[in-house]
Amino acid sequence: MIKNQTKLRVRYGETDQMGYVYYGNYAQFFEVGRVEWLRALGVSYKSLEESGIMLPVRELNINYLKPAKYDDLLTITTILSKKPLVKIEFDFEVQNEQNELLTTGYASLVFMDMKKSKPIRAPKELLDQIYSYFK
Incomplete structure (x- = not known):
């Protein structure tokens, strides 16, 4: 298992009239988490995109607690x-400063060749990094 934590402060524009984070913004929060992971x-x-x-995202599930x-x-x-x-799957947890679990989620993404628009195996460099954690 490989975990990474990212801090993010909720901005005014990410909230609804009640001052709560608008539900659609959690997909963006998860994207920030994936990129930082x-x-x-x-x-x-x-660098992945530059290499083609x-x-x-193939699947996204969000549980609002x-x-x-x-x-x-x-x-x-x-x-x-x-x-x-060929695919990579992430689980997510979102907590506030009081360590209350607010939201959980799951995303499945597919490695794709940008030119051919076809699924491909994950790049060796990435797999080497990931597999070193699973030994």
Whole structure:
């Protein structure tokens, strides 16, 4: 299992009239978590794209337990618990400063060749980094 935590403060524009985070913004929060998870592993999403690989989302599930609010400092925990091949799957947990679990989620993404628009195996460099954690 590989975990990474990212801090994010809720901005006013991310909330609804009640001051709660608008439900659609959690997908963006999870994306921030995924990008920072990769960066912590030494791989940037930008470098993947520059090498001709994209990672479109195949599936996304979100469970809303408690609302996040304007100006909350959130911790987004991004967890990889299975070794990827053609797809990579992440679990997410969002907590506030009081360590209350607010939201959980799951995303499945597919490694795609940008030119051919076909699924491909994850790049060897990324797999080497990931597999070193599973030994």
